[in-house]
Amino acid sequence: MAELKGALIGCGFFAVNQMHGWRDAEGARIVAICDRDPARLKAVGDEFGITRRYTSAEDLFADGGFDFVDIATTVGSHRTLVEMAARHGVATICQKPIAASMEDAKAMVAACAKAGVPFMVHENFRWQSPIRAAKAAIDSGAIGEVFWGRVSFRSAYDVFSGQPYLATGKRFIVEDLGIHALDIARFLLGDATAVTARTQRVNPDIAGEDVATMLLDHQGGVTSVVDCSYATKLPVEPFPETLLEIDGSKGTLRLSQGYRLSVHSRDATRVEGVEPRLLPWASPPWHNIQESVALIQGHWIECLRAGREPETSGRDNLKTFALVEASYRSAAKGRTVPLTEFLG
Secondary structure, eight states: OOOEEEEEEOOSTTHHHHHHHHHHOTTEEEEEEEOSOHHHHHHHHHHHTOOEEESOHHHHHHHOOOSEEEEOSOGGGHHHHHHHHHHTTOEEEEESSOOSSHHHHHHHHHHHHHHTOOEEEEOOGGGSHHHHHHHHHHHTTTTOSEEEEEEEEEOOOOOTTTOGGGGTSSOOHIIIIIHHHHHHHHHHHOOEEEEEEEEEOOOTTSSSOOEEEEEEEETTSOEEEEEEESSOOOSSOOTTOOEEEEEESSOEEEEETTTEEEEEOSSOEEEEEOOOOOOTTOOTTTHHHHHHHHHHHHHHHHHHHHTOOOTTBHHHHHHHHHHHHHHHHHHHHTSOEETHHHHO
16 A cells, blocks of 8 residues: 655654654654644754654645644644645644644644544553553453542652643643543543542742643542542652542553553453563653554554544543633632543
């Protein structure tokens, strides 16, 4: 089959991981890059041997010559770029969060649907191999019918040194990290119907919240707790591991620090290591996230070839983004917020 050609818009901190993933991907390659910063454009272009370089997205799309675009910019530009891609009939991947507001997110999904172009959100945490292993164990029926879960990410890692803009926004941990944990909760336990949230700011040098605790009501009666912190100082730093606790009618599942997956049932307790692969271009402790980038890119390629909707399509991601919006509203209003307030 013909190789798929892609373009990348945004050559910042995380986009380098995406470029590494595309360089190794089977069946696709990046042929053009775009960034408003000439220095970043040159650095990424030189490292990955990309000669087609643009400082204007309009010029990039006008020249064309690619099958899909990977938008790796910050959230403020997402709607403009996704709608631009839709007008040009180009399949689109967009970095999370999908948009700055639910109104924008719905408009982006609608634009791509009207244009008939595939649209996927780069929601890669559910593609981490330890999370996939936990999902497989739950689906196997080993712990029976799930009735409770916890998705936890607690750390004191300095994320601001590599991404200083994170310290300046009024929204921080729910929008940047909690969105991943909320999506994992949906992936493992099913869609949520309501959320009750509380947020805190422990670090006085940032503008947004750095601690969040969210209680989710899921369809089918499952309850989950999603808790996130960048203010939790532990003797062994767990970054960037997401830890899981899942209780079922026949047993329990635990994904603990050090990528240790324990599945306890009536018959036995099975413990295995589920540490992600260390890809040639990856480096600990980031290798967990870096592998998930490669995995979601492979999924995108498969879906484009098969004409299948991606697992984290824009349409599906509206449900994750609604959890983010509902969490902020719940924390501000001090009440439980049903997702119907955002999804209708």
